[in-house]
Amino acid sequence: MNQAYFQLPLDKQNNLINDGYKLFAIYPYKKASMIAIANEADISKSLLFYYFKNKKEYYLFLFDTAVDFIDEYKEKSIDKEIKDFFELINKTMERRMQIIHDYPYLYKFITRAYYENFEDIKLEIDEKKRIMLQTKEEEILNIIDYDKFKNPSDVKILLDIVLSVAEGCMRGLEDLDLWKIQGKVNEFKVMMNSLKKYYYKKEYLIKL
Template identity: 85%
Template sequence: MNQAYFQLPSDKQKRLLNSGYKLFSSYPYKKASMIAIANEADISKSLLFYYFKNKKEYYLFLFDTAVDFVDELKGKSINKEIKDFFQQINKTIERRMEIIHDYPYLYKFITRAYYETFEDIKLEIDKKKKIMLQTKEEEILNIIDYDKFKNPKDVEILFDIVLSVAEGCMRGLEDLDISKMQEKINEFKVMMNCLKKYYYKEEYLTKL
């Protein structure tokens, strides 16, 4: 790619990212139009190809950047001082909402990229799938206080349930403003409190 991209103001870099995430999350790789992406970014097609020599390079750059954002999220979300399972989960979701606010289509893009079937792209993505995990499950499970649970053996099952609930809550957030996103976070916390009542011992049932 042309290093001139990195010399663009941050708002223009962000617009180029979001335009690609939006179009490539809405259409498979082969059908996504670079003209439509350029129009979404409010630049000419020739300028888009000035920054990225072809569609494949642009797509893989979007993917690598998305993975970097997710990795950064992991690093910020995991606090080794917090031993409570539900506090760790809520912190992770709040950080994830921050990314969705700035890059609304990023997670949809990652999901579509994961299942991309166009052979030339699929081969590249397959090499990168190991770094596509969106949560540091093992890290959280190694930190938390298992004594709070009625049955510590249930924790891994609970983790899967929580991830499913989180995915459901975040679906369709692309066009919501920050206040609506906060409502979603609050809804998620209510659901976590219900799970907490079921899985935690009575003496640990303080409000989330």
Template identity: 30%
Template sequence: MNEKFLELPEEKQLRVINATMEVFAKNDYKHAVTDDIASKAGISKGLLFYYFNNKKNLYSYVFHYTMDIMRKQILDEKFQEIDDFFELLEYASYKKCVLIERNPYLMDFSMKCIFGDKENVSLDLQKDISQETATIFSVYFKNINLNKFRDDISPEYLIRMLTWISEGYVLEKKMQGKELVIDEIMADFKQWTQYFRKIAYKEEYLNESN
């Protein structure tokens, strides 16, 4: 990436970033058109490529940007103080919902990066994405009390299950043409975590208040 991009006013940078997220969120990598990104960002295609040189560099930059802002949004002081797995999940989910409410394409773009077709994406970015997903547990859940879990329960697998449920939930809302309302999402998410808490925790920890 050309460092000149970082010298732009933040508002102009965000126009490019948000336009990129929207176009890649709505299309697979191959069919995401840089002309559309430039048009939505209010700049010429030539200037877009002056900043990023090619489509892969733009895609890579915005992927790392989304991961960075999610980490900054979620990993605050309160987050670091929580040692209960399910309480931490609920708090992180709320913070993520607030972020997605500000940019509705952020989640779709992130999911496309992680789970989408990688055929046209550079090997370096594929490695970055694999590393990002592989370190989620160690980064976000390093302070949790694992002694609460039954011996036959994997916290990492629980995260995957709740991620699948969350993705299906959002997809269903979108197919129904319904807006995502934070209070409704969190009410449903809390029910899921209470259910899994009963399955995953040792009996002596089930009566703890959240």
């Protein structure tokens, strides 16, 4: 990546990022055209390739930028004092649903990238996903209150279940309005409440 990109005015940097999200959200990696992205950003194709040597480099930059943005959003919106597993999970889901509503192209892009199977990009994305998921799990496992669980040794299995449920709930939500998204959040909370009854000690079984 050419460091000249970072010398651009911030609005032009943002245009290149947001227009990339839009085009790669609409089209899979193989079909997305750098010419179309350049046109959307109102710059020449040669200038786009001056900043990013090829489509792959540009795509991976967009993916990293999206992940960084979501992490920053999380830092601003989550109370670090929360130790309850299910409260933390529900707050995380609410935050993600808000991102889907507020930044639809970003979330469409990262969702499509997450399931990208084109060989030219898949290995790099898979490695980034592995690191991202490992970090996410470690963050949760390191701060929750294990005393509330009937069997603390089950927490890692529970987390895998919850993350799979959350992923299923979020797929295909990019075009929903806030009211429908909130409906999905409520459905998710009902499922979490059911799991809580199974995994938590009786004295901690309060409504989510």
